[in-house]
Amino acid sequence: MPPRTCALCNDARAILKRPKTGQQICKECFFYVFETEVHNTITEARLFKPGDRVAIGASGGKDSTVLAHVMKTLNERYKYGLELFLLSIDEGITGYRDDSLETVKRNQQQYDMPLKILSYDELYGWTMDAIVAQIGKKNNCTFCGVFRRQALDRGAAILNVDHIVTGHNADDIAETVLMNIMRGDIARLGRCTSICTQGEDTIKRSKPFKYAYEKEIVMYAYFKKLDYFSTECIYSPDAYRGHARAFLKDLEAARPSAIIDIIHSGEAFEINDDVKATQKLQQTCRRCGYMSSNELCKACTLLEGLERGMPTAAVTDRARRKLDADGPVPENLRTIPLFQLPSNLRQNAATAVEATS
Amino acid sequence: MATISLNIEFGGGLELLFSNQRSHRITIPANVPVSSATGQTPEDSDVPSKPVDITYLMYWLRDNLLKERAELFVENGTVRPGVLVLVNDTDWELEGEGEYQLKDGDEIVFISTLHGG
Numbered sequence: 001m002p003p004r005t006c007a008l009c010n011d012a013r014a015i016l017k018r019p020k021t022g023q024q025i026c027k028e029c030f031f032y033v034f035e036t037e038v039h040n041t042i043t044e045a046r047l048f049k050p051g052d053r054v055a056i057g058a059s060g061g062k063d064s065t066v067l068a069h070v071m072k073t074l075n076e077r078y079k080y081g082l083e084l085f086l087l088s089i090d091e092g093i094t095g096y097r098d099d100s101l102e103t104v105k106r107n108q109q110q111y112d113m114p115l116k117i118l119s120y121d122e123l124y125g126w127t128m129d130a131i132v133a134q135i136g137k138k139n140n141c142t143f144c145g146v147f148r149r150q151a152l153d154r155g156a157a158i159l160n161v162d163h164i165v166t167g168h169n170a171d172d173i174a175e176t177v178l179m180n181i182m183r184g185d186i187a188r189l190g191r192c193t194s195i196c197t198q199g200e201d202t203i204k205r206s207k208p209f210k211y212a213y214e215k216e217i218v219m220y221a222y223f224k225k226l227d228y229f230s231t232e233c234i235y236s237p238d239a240y241r242g243h244a245r246a247f248l249k250d251l252e253a254a255r256p257s258a259i260i261d262i263i264h265s266g267e268a269f270e271i272n273d274d275v276k277a278t279q280k281l282q283q284t285c286r287r288c289g290y291m292s293s294n295e296l297c298k299a300c301t302l303l304e305g306l307e308r309g310m311p312t313a314a315v316t317d318r319a320r321r322k323l324d325a326d327g328p329v330p331e332n333l334r335t336i337p338l339f340q341l342p343s344n345l346r347q348n349a350a351t352a353v354e355a356t357s
Numbered sequence: 358m359a360t361i362s363l364n365i366e367f368g369g370g371l372e373l374l375f376s377n378q379r380s381h382r383i384t385i386p387a388n389v390p391v392s393s394a395t396g397q398t399p400e401d402s403d404v405p406s407k408p409v410d411i412t413y414l415m416y417w418l419r420d421n422l423l424k425e426r427a428e429l430f431v432e433n434g435t436v437r438p439g440v441l442v443l444v445n446d447t448d449w450e451l452e453g454e455g456e457y458q459l460k461d462g463d464e465i466v467f468i469s470t471l472h473g474g
Contacts, residue, residue, distance in 0.1 A: 062369070222468060
């Protein structure tokens with residue numbers, strides 16, 4: 001097959017077929033269009049304003065490593081005026097997270113960004129290794145997911161940032177759309193394609209790679225020779241997501257635009273008001289002060305179950321009743337430190353309360 | 358029997374299936390059966406032959422170097438969806454994918470995209 005020239009510059013030899021468009025492009029044009037599309041995603045959604053302090057949720061994996069590189073590049077090229085930080089969560093998984101954190105530490109040097117590592121051990125007093133030793137491999141993803149979400153917000157509060165960007169890519173979002181459809185989780189289906197999730201007084205989460213294909217992220221890392229870590233978590237991966245992923249990859253092989261098409265479908269759904277109404281009102285956890293839809297937040301409930309030797313208490317209603325029947329909370333129960341929003345958000349929240357009262 | 362030498366690289370976690378070794382230098386026959394069966398060469402039977410291509414290479418790697426979980430590498434006669442292939446640093450989709458005819462000294466890279474971000 002003769003070498004083809006780039007469809008964009010008509011000069012250099014093409015090295016990549018873009019899954020989104022089918023265009024055959026050269027290396028330099030690929031870097032440029034990939035970065036520019038992320039820049040367009042950021043500006044169209046008005047994700048940042050000058051002076052923002054932004055944490056990049058960094059796992060050492062491909063997506064967050066490329067995100068750190070691209071955020072740094074765009075911040076300099078387009079003068080966003082952002083102060084960037086790396087924020088990593090150490091779940092305490094020997095042979096997995098300890099290795100990937102070494103990658104994040106190298107990224108800190110390579111990108112010259114401050115790094116904060118917050119561990120489950122210091123926050124909850126439990127590593128995932130210890131949790132799995134107690135509860136086994138079934139359901140451990142529930143603990144890890146709930147604990148990580150809260151740990152990221154707490155890490156952000158420590159760094160005094162009010163915005164976390166994550167490396168979720170187009171494939172991840174398309175997968176989530178499919179999973180929410182297959183589970184009938186309509187409330188989540190309505191939210192899962194938003195580029196930015198935020199309440200009035202909470203830490204923003206956004207996904208600058210929302211429209212970036214995994215293939216291009218991996219190719220970008222490969223051609224830029226970025227240093228990333230790739231090993232599957234040693235504790236049972238999310239099986240259901242695995243099926244959705246395999247299905248999506250088969251669809252992509254047949255028709256590469258399928259990924260972006262599924263995201264567009266997700267964005268176009270209109271969620272019925274009846275469904276929206278079933279979402280519970282947000283409140284503050286009475287034990288740790290974190291955002292919660294119940295009196296006790298999910299993390300506090302999970303932690304109490306672990307501490308009292310009934311770890312499934314927050315996973316099933318039956319176990320929760322058994323825990324309640326077992327008596328009141330012991331006074332010396334280990335709890336999560338009080339959660340406080342970053343200072344600028346505290347002011348916002350206070351203003352909001354004054355305005356409504 | 359004519360042979361060619363290739364440099365093989367695995368990345369993105371795929372190396373875990375290949376003795377956790379990223380780089381491999383291999384020598385394979387220059388002509389192979391049209392069926393891509395790796396156990397025989399055209400010289401020792403009357404099977405019709407073709408110049409060696411990536412599809413043959415994929416089966417050869419599975420049968421000779423892969424140590425575990427072959428289903429994460431090969432699926433339905435091709436490289437599993439989600440594994441990227443580069444031929445001398447070019448996307449194999451521009452090179453005819455499995456039908457690309459290998460040349461002596463080629464570098465073939467396989468990268469899994471399926472590991473967490």
